[in-house]
Amino acid sequence: MTAPSYATTRPSRTIDGLLLAGLIAVAAAVTRAIWFTPVEARQGLAQKIFYVHVPSAFIALYVAFALLAISSALYLWLRDPRLDRMAESAAEVGLVYMSVVLLTGPIWGKTVWGTWWTWDARLTLTLFLWFIVLGLLLLRQSIDERSMRARYSAVLGLLAAILVPFIHISVYLFRTLHPRPIVLKPSAPSLPGTMLTTLLLSLAAFLLLFIGLMRTRYRYATDRDELLAVEGSE
Amino acid sequence: MSADLVTGRETWSSETPVPGERGLAPPSFIRATLLIARKDLIVELRTRTALLAALALSLLSIVIFNFAWDPTAVAAIDLAPGLLWVIFTFSGLLGLHRAFGVEQADRAMDALLGAPIPRTSIYAGKALGNLGLVLLVQLVSIPAALVVYNLEVARVILPLGAIALLAGIGLVAVGTLFGAMTTSTRASELLLPVLALPFFVPVVTAAAQATARLMGGRPVDETIGWLKLLAAYDLVFVAACAFLYTVIADE
Numbered sequence: 181m182t183a184p185s186y187a188t189t190r191p192s193r194t195i196d197g198l199l200l201a202g203l204i205a206v207a208a209a210v211t212r213a214i215w216f217t218p219v220e221a222r223q224g225l226a227q228k229i230f231y232v233h234v235p236s237a238f239i240a241l242y243v244a245f246a247l248l249a250i251s252s253a254l255y256l257w258l259r260d261p262r263l264d265r266m267a268e269s270a271a272e273v274g275l276v277y278m279s280v281v282l283l284t285g286p287i288w289g290k291t292v293w294g295t296w297w298t299w300d301a302r303l304t305l306t307l308f309l310w311f312i313v314l315g316l317l318l319l320r321q322s323i324d325e326r327s328m329r330a331r332y333s334a335v336l337g338l339l340a341a342i343l344v345p346f347i348h349i350s351v352y353l354f355r356t357l358h359p360r361p362i363v364l365k366p367s368a369p370s371l372p373g374t375m376l377t378t379l380l381l382s383l384a385a386f387l388l389l390f391i392g393l394m395r396t397r398y399r400y401a402t403d404r405d406e407l408l409a410v411e412g413s414e
Numbered sequence: 415m416s417a418d419l420v421t422g423r424e425t426w427s428s429e430t431p432v433p434g435e436r437g438l439a440p441p442s443f444i445r446a447t448l449l450i451a452r453k454d455l456i457v458e459l460r461t462r463t464a465l466l467a468a469l470a471l472s473l474l475s476i477v478i479f480n481f482a483w484d485p486t487a488v489a490a491i492d493l494a495p496g497l498l499w500v501i502f503t504f505s506g507l508l509g510l511h512r513a514f515g516v517e518q519a520d521r522a523m524d525a526l527l528g529a530p531i532p533r534t535s536i537y538a539g540k541a542l543g544n545l546g547l548v549l550l551v552q553l554v555s556i557p558a559a560l561v562v563y564n565l566e567v568a569r570v571i572l573p574l575g576a577i578a579l580l581a582g583i584g585l586v587a588v589g590t591l592f593g594a595m596t597t598s599t600r601a602s603e604l605l606l607p608v609l610a611l612p613f614f615v616p617v618v619t620a621a622a623q624a625t626a627r628l629m630g631g632r633p634v635d636e637t638i639g640w641l642k643l644l645a646a647y648d649l650v651f652v653a654a655c656a657f658l659y660t661v662i663a664d665e
Contacts, residue, residue: 256661308612308615311608311611311612312612312613314608315605315608315609315612318605318608318609319595319596319599319605319609322599322600322601322602322605323598323599323600328598331661331662331664332595332599332662334661335591335595335658335661335662336595336609338654338658339588339591339613339651339654339655339658342650342651342654343612343613343616346616346643346646346647346650347615347616349616349643350615350616350619350620350643351619353620353623353639353640353643354619354623
């Protein structure tokens with residue numbers, strides 16, 4: 181038996197350089213956050229979670245989810261399989277970042293607010309996006325036919341983007357009609373210089389890791405589709 | 415060749431005239447929609463599978479919830495609105511799956527897709543049929559809940575009906591599309607609630623909050639915001655889902 185031809189069309193990639201750089205950058209950013217950034221006066225060590233939580237949240241919502249929504253909408257228009265692979269990768273990597281947000285949030289919240297969870301607009305929105313993206317990946321998994329999977333997942337991705345303002349408004353109405361104790365949330369612009377630098381470095385590191393993960397995931401999807409095409413043509 | 419839309423036994427080519435009252439032109443969007451909705455409701459009323467299951471589920475849930483909370487600690491008036499809407503959401507899901515599931519048998523869906531009618535009228539007809547089903551369930555379970563929980567709501571019964579209609583349209587608009595999507599997947603019965611429930615959140619929140627304010631005798635302007643949200647949701651999602659159905663049905 182000869183080796184299948186698809187194995188030779190591209191050099192095998194064992195380690196992705198960008199992914200490695202992203203991992204090192206995140207490790208460095210976390211190191212800086214823990215040992216080389218002053219401890220926040222009122223929140224103590226718990227505030228260190230800020231440097232993981234905020235960049236992850238920013239990337240999950242404004243980069244990953246936006247990428248998912250845009251590539252879904254564009255797929256419905258252009259029907260380019262690359263856009264489907266982009267949506268697939270953004271959904272999966274975005275789910276990881278959202279999970280990080282939802283796991284680190286309560287730990288920080290418990291120490292600072294005194295509660296694990298509050299039905300605040302941002303928390304609720306993140307939670308429901310997490311559910312929707314999880315549903316999208318489950319949907320993808322349960323369809324074998326490739327173009328149908330791409331279409332269905334693009335429809336769901338687009339609908340999710342339409343849903344976002346509605347969840348936001350309903351949570352906002354819910355809160356304004358039922359006033360709650362005002363939750364103090366540390367605001368970024370009033371951060372002292374070193375903390376702001378650490379935050380921005382951390383954001384850059386998590387963004388680099390995101391790009392590395394995206395590229396690895398996207399390449400996996402490309403290879404898988406090529407493999408399926410070769411197997412299908414045999 | 416001709417066929418009866420109600421039985422959907424034969425496929426049509428685009429040249430085949432549709433048997434209508436005049437007999438020649440393909441049915442208009444509205445007529446096709448009504449025909450499909452009528453067909454679905456007739457099938458449902460004859461078999462009664464989804465309708466009875468949804469009714470039984472909602473009545474059972476009303477009873478079970480009664481034992482799940484301490485009526486001396488929480489007044490029924492505080493709990494009933496939320497409870498009703500949770501029950502409608504779950505019992506509605508039973509019917510949603512059926513609308514397209516029933517077309518799987520004998521590949522009836524192919525006949526429907528091949529019919530000389532706009533694709534959106536298939537979606538609209540299915541959604542209308544689903545809406546009929548959801549409203550039938552509400553027609554029985556709302557009075558049942560009012561009786562069982564001793565709620566005095568005679569004066570709010572009309573606005574309550576309006577909320578039920580607005581929320582029903584929203585639930586059905588999204589649910590029908592997801593029903594169409596999940597019937598052709600593996601694990602479709604499991605997937606539908608997972609996909610649909612996050613989308614039901616704004617509807618259920620708004621409907622439950624508006625119901626609670628109505629039942630609690632709060633001034634009407636407190637419910638206006640919620641009603642506007644429901645109406646906006648209906649408009650946006652009916653339009654979006656009707657359009658996206660044509661993408662789903664595009665084979």
